Amino acid sequence: MVIMGVDLGKARTGLAICDRAEMLAVPLCVVEEHNRERLIDKIAEKAAESKAELLVVGLPKNMDGSEGESAVSARETAALLAEKTKLPIELCDERGTTITAHNYLNETNTRGKKRKAAVDAVAATVILQNHLDKRRHNRQK
Template sequence: MVIMSVDLGKSRTGIAVCDKTEFLASPYTVIFEKSPNKLPEKVAQAAKEVKAELIVVGLPKNMDGSEGESAQNARDFAKKIQYLTGLETVMQDERGTTITAHNFLNTTNTRGKKRKNVVDEVAATIILQDFLDKRKNKNL
């Protein structure tokens, strides 16, 4: 199944996708959009482009596991995406993914503007890979 993930941001939203085997998550793109009205349409368009069959949206929980305003915004966004695409949309805990993404970028010595532009894409890839690994372990 082709699965697409979304790392929702205020100005940059990272998108990642996996192939039908659900083996490996890969970065797809970053959507540069600040308008909360236009962003769901652009994400829905990306889902159509990659022929997504399921969408995973990162859920920004607090470190203690509670949910704040950002988590509620992500849940509302996921509902809009589900409505626009007609695809099942699931939430995936994204605690620590941005930190992990920065660590990966440190390892590859990615700096400056390029780093700023890809960190959300890398975070979306981590969200999706975490989802795939969890899904795979449930089937074992």
């Protein structure tokens, strides 16, 4: 199954995709869009192009596990994506993914404009890879 990971941001939304075997997530692109309706259209277009069968949307929880305004907005956007794409949506706790993405970019010495452009796609990749690992673990039980 092809799964697309989505890291919703205020200015940029990172997208990632996995292989059919659900082993490895890779960055797909970053969508720069402030308008939610246009953003949903662009994500839906990328999902269709990629033949995604499931969307995994990052859920920005607070460090204590509670949900604030960002989580409410992510849930609303996920519901609108489900309506637009007719694809199943799964929410995935994204706590720490941006930090992990920055650490990966540090390791590859990615700096400046390249870093700013890549961090959201890398964060989406981390979200998706975490989801894939959890699915694999649950199948092995």
